[in-house]
Amino acid sequence: MGCLSLLVHLDHDPHCDARVALAARLAARLDAHVVGLATVGTLELDGPFAASRAVHDAATARDAAAIRAAHSIDRFQTLCRSQHVASFDAEAVEGDSAQALLHHAHTADLTVISQARHLRDERHFVERVLMHNARPTLVVPRDCPPEGSARRILIAWDDSAGCARAVADAMPWLQAADEVALRIWRRSGEPGEAAIRHRLEGVAAWLARRGVKTQARVAEATHAIGAEILAAAARLHSELVVMGTYGHSRWTERIVGGATRTALSHAKVPLLMSH
Template sequence: MSYKTILVSLNEVGRLEQLVAAAVSLARGTGAHVSGLYVIPSVQVYPSVGFEAAPQVFEGNRTFFKDNAARVKQAFEEAMRREALPHDFHLLDARSPVIAEEVLAVGRCADLLVVSATNPDEITGVERDFVEQVIMSAGRPVIVLPYQGSAAISLDEIIVGWNGGREAARAAFDALPLLKKARKVRIVWVDPQKEPSLRGSAAGADLAETLARHGVKAEAQGYPTDGQDEGQALLRCADDTGAGLVVMGAYGHSRLAEFIFGGATRFVLTRMSRPVLMSH
């Protein structure tokens, strides 16, 4: 298994440099083709309220993304040519005001998606639940970059959050092309003492054994929460070890149009300090 197509969503314009750098780093490491995607959303139409006869139209997002389209395309293509990486760029003039819908439609045909977390202080930009929509609905692994800081991806050491669950298994094996490139992989089971079935066994050792057959240099360990949220403990472990990437399952479900995440997933998405690969 290897990644052949990486799709990078470039609509988080304030993180353009970091998004392009992440795509370059991943493509160099995997030999994948990089597709840059930039969406110009349609105008947002709101129903009338009160005695107004006409609906309200908001063009701010569309204008913002139209104004930045040329700069985004130039930055992406110059970086790809400079690194001699196979690439293409897609500029989509969408019929929908929801950028995530277009990213999902294109992203389901890619091996890996790269997006940035949304900046809560930004007024104009992608929708607030953009990352949640992509993770929950893409059916593909998604690397999320933090919305601040360098966001550099390093494969010197990767942490894999593991609890034996479906989402964790999906994430671990979706990340296999990167795990095989890593110098070291640390399989981390948070608070394994809370799982009765693990008594007398090393938490995560079975996954480490399977990954070793793929040539992955993995070791398994338990990690205490010390009263913290599981997601907080996982990020603390990454900080302690200097890991350049965290791999974890995304736990959650959709309720009508709202995505409800589990505590660990929600904490990591809002507090991440390094890139995180998530699968659902």
């Protein structure tokens, strides 16, 4: 296996350190390369208002953003060194944060962002990255434990294409994990239990052929699936949850599903998600 590459979103959010530190720990375990990406916005100077006070104010704001980006990069480099990451670099680019991150994600094996607070812009950023990222996304909770390094992993299997991609994308970390729990949830009395169990056994066998030993179980769901996933992660002391995400059209908007939204809003452990 060649060198993996992790892309980390850098900003002046107080929780940026948590996402960088986790990415650094994951990279150090697998000798991966880490790229930090900060954005400084754009400034248009064309048109009849180029000399106006508005442009001056915009330029001042952009300069301030550039200073914050430089600080974020310095902090990123310090954290990578403290975690003994052998290979890392960072850059500041112009443009919309989500768009820039998605563009750079095309050449990364994993994109690392933070869980959104209850702010519309932050939720939109996270969902936009999840829904349009061609590569897997790692969503780091805002109160992420400082010592986690994905040694205990929960796979929340739902037999969807997104989940299958997430498991394949997580393979390097699954192969390096100490414990991997494989779960699928069904409602009490729901038909097809034998078929579900047989399917899960097939997933476990596929993982075993890849060198991943799992503890596979069909679990009964008494609450919403998102809540069941998070409860299982807490019960198993999981340091990473692997799951798919999905969207559906509502007029012209793409939104994530209920289980995904619950996990994104309330997770206490990192989520590795693919679409």
